[in-house]
Amino acid sequence: MKTMIVSPVHASRIVLAAVLAAFVPALLAPLAAAPARAENLRIGVLTPLSPPGDPAAGALIVRGARIGEEYVNTVMGGVRGGTKIEIRVEDDAGTPETGVAGFRKLVSQDGVIAVVGQFHSSVTLAVQKLAEEMGVPMFATQASNKNITMNHLVTTFRTHPLDSDRAALWLAFVKSMGWRRVALLAENTDYGIGLVDETKRLNDEEKLGLALKDIVFDRATTDFSAQMLDLKAWKPDLVINVGLPPAAFLIIKQAAEAGLFPQTPMLASYDFPVRPEYWQNLGDQGTYMTYISYYHPSMKRTALGDWFAKRYQEVYKEPPVYSAFNSFGNVVIIAGALNKAKDATPKALIAALETGSYPSWNGTVTFTRGPVHWHQWSAPMLILQHVVPNQKYEDDPIIFPPNMKTADMARPR
Numbered sequence: 001m002k003t004m005i006v007s008p009v010h011a012s013r014i015v016l017a018a019v020l021a022a023f024v025p026a027l028l029a030p031l032a033a034a035p036a037r038a039e040n041l042r043i044g045v046l047t048p049l050s051p052p053g054d055p056a057a058g059a060l061i062v063r064g065a066r067i068g069e070e071y072v073n074t075v076m077g078g079v080r081g082g083t084k085i086e087i088r089v090e091d092d093a094g095t096p097e098t099g100v101a102g103f104r105k106l107v108s109q110d111g112v113i114a115v116v117g118q119f120h121s122s123v124t125l126a127v128q129k130l131a132e133e134m135g136v137p138m139f140a141t142q143a144s145n146k147n148i149t150m151n152h153l154v155t156t157f158r159t160h161p162l163d164s165d166r167a168a169l170w171l172a173f174v175k176s177m178g179w180r181r182v183a184l185l186a187e188n189t190d191y192g193i194g195l196v197d198e199t200k201r202l203n204d205e206e207k208l209g210l211a212l213k214d215i216v217f218d219r220a221t222t223d224f225s226a227q228m229l230d231l232k233a234w235k236p237d238l239v240i241n242v243g244l245p246p247a248a249f250l251i252i253k254q255a256a257e258a259g260l261f262p263q264t265p266m267l268a269s270y271d272f273p274v275r276p277e278y279w280q281n282l283g284d285q286g287t288y289m290t291y292i293s294y295y296h297p298s299m300k301r302t303a304l305g306d307w308f309a310k311r312y313q314e315v316y317k318e319p320p321v322y323s324a325f326n327s328f329g330n331v332v333i334i335a336g337a338l339n340k341a342k343d344a345t346p347k348a349l350i351a352a353l354e355t356g357s358y359p360s361w362n363g364t365v366t367f368t369r370g371p372v373h374w375h376q377w378s379a380p381m382l383i384l385q386h387v388v389p390n391q392k393y394e395d396d397p398i399i400f401p402p403n404m405k406t407a408d409m410a411r412p413r
Contacts, residue, residue: 040086041079041344043069043334044106045327046099046127047117047141052219053094054119054244056275057323061117061141062089064324067311068331075307079338087331088112094119096126103127107136113338113346114138116330119323120244121145121163121190131155136346137353139330142270142323145194149374154350157367157375159326159333159360163191164372166292167198169381170240170267171208173400177409179237181211185227185251186242187219195242195269219247228258235264242269249281252289262288262412273386274321274393284389288412290399291386294379295322295362297394298406304332305361319394326379329360385409 045065047058069087078084088110090102099120106112115131116139118124124143131138132153140148140158144166149158174182184199186192196214203210213234215227231239239261241251248268255261268291272278278286297319301309308328312320334349336358341348354375357366367375383400387410397407 040084041338042086042088042110042112043331044103044110044112044115045087045089045117046092046102046106046115046138047089047327048094048119048123049089049091050093053092053123054272056245056277057119057142057272058091058117060275060321060323061119061327063312063316064308064320064327064329065089065116065331067308067315067324068328068335070311071307071328071332072335076332076335079335080344083344085331085335092118092120092123092127094123096123099123099127100130103130103138104134107134112136113344113349114334116327116334117141118143121148121194124148125151125190128153128156137334137350139334141327141330143191144270145190146198146372147190147194149376150372152369152374155346157353159330159365159377159379161294161378161381162372162376163194164198164202165378166269166381167195167202169292169383169401171199171202171206171210173267173383174210174238175208176400176402177237180209181213181234181236182238182240183213183215183231183234183236184240184242185215185217185224185231186240187244187247188216189219191244192216192219192242195240199240217243217247219244221247222250224251224254225258228255228260231255232258232260232264237264239264239266240269241266245272245277245281248272249278252282253285256285265290265409265411267291267383271322274396276318279390287386287389287391288410289386290383290409293322293382293384295325296382296384296396296398298398299362299380301361302359302363304329304359308361321393322379325361329362329365333358333360333365 047061049055049058073084092099092102114137118140119142121143124140132155137155142160144163146162146164186196271293273291337352340356341352365377384396398404399409
């Protein structure tokens with residue numbers, strides 16, 4: 001089916017900027033950066049902290065890295081016999097050019113030995129080329145385009161599922177529900193287009209015979225009303241929301257206004273519904289949303305994960321979510337590899353990452369050179385659902401996969 005491109009317009013029906021203006025600084029405030037010391041080993045955090053990126057995700061990633069810094073410097077006693085690590089943060093704003101400039105600054109001016117925190121696939125694909133050129137390892141903390149690791153670059157590491165794995169999960173979910181017609185609304189980035197392509201590829205390869213309708217939109221779009229009416233007329237069994245806030249919120253809100261959702265189920269392509277601004281933006285309209293997640297508070301964690309969850313709750317007065325868990329894990333993995341490395345250089349760090357195994361918050365991590373899963377370690381993926389307004393993450397039921405299921409999917413009466 002032919003892809004439709006939606007042009008951006010100016011009027012918005014929700015005011016996300018005001019929420020983020022209050023929310024993101026609050027996320028970042030409790031732990032300030034440690035004072036700079038020349039003898040510290042520095043780790044960079046390059047992540048979106050302003051639009052058009054996802055600043056709420058970036059702020060959570062910074063939180064996790066800051067607690068990672070604390071863990072390494074206190075519980076571990078530093079690295080390599082007592083050397084402290086120091087976190088340096090740069091905003092990539094969700095754009096490749098800003099990300100490349102931020103990575104260059106972290107390496108050339110701040111002298112970091114590694115960089116974590118990558119969230120947007122388009123930014124990651126641009127930054128990884130510079131990382132390879134400069135010989136400094138970088139971690140895709142929550143960027144999922146499969147080409148990130150299929151590029152087989154020595155300096156690129158990832159601790160997050162691939163788009164191909166994500167598409168396989170939701171197609172298995174669709175099959176289990178007996179659905180036949182699936183619509184995808186996807187932003188025009190490597191993330192959005194990559195997931196559309198993977199869904200089509202797997203549908204063909206596995207001979208699922210699904211009718212797929214894809215609409216690709218500019219991520220600055222603020223009016224989806226025509227597309228909602230088109231989708232309502234097409235009568236899908238499921239709408240997959242492959243957008244990032246604020247567009248992802250607008251899709252949900254305008255689908256509800258058009259009478260499409262929740263009568264037609266909607267699946268968010270990642271875990272943005274677990275964040276506080278979800279209910280702040282959507283209120284009751286966010287009820288019945290299903291979403292991909294890489295963690296549930298009921299899941300068993302490692303001792304390291306338990307330490308982080310307790311400390312995060314103490315500092316931020318709320319339970320941690322995946323973005324923070326994973327960046328914390330990246331920092332601690334790097335610290336473990338520094339202790340294994342023959343010296344404190346990026347080259348030696350890469351060699352240690354490739355040959356060692358390292359405890360993280362949800363398991364023991366290794367990085368091998370596979371054809372697709374290159375330098376790759378993936379968290380498990382689940383599908384959760386908000387079934388009542390303002391439902392907390394820990395109370396959301398797991399509706400897929402079957403071996404972890406705690407409830408059937410709820411539908412409006």
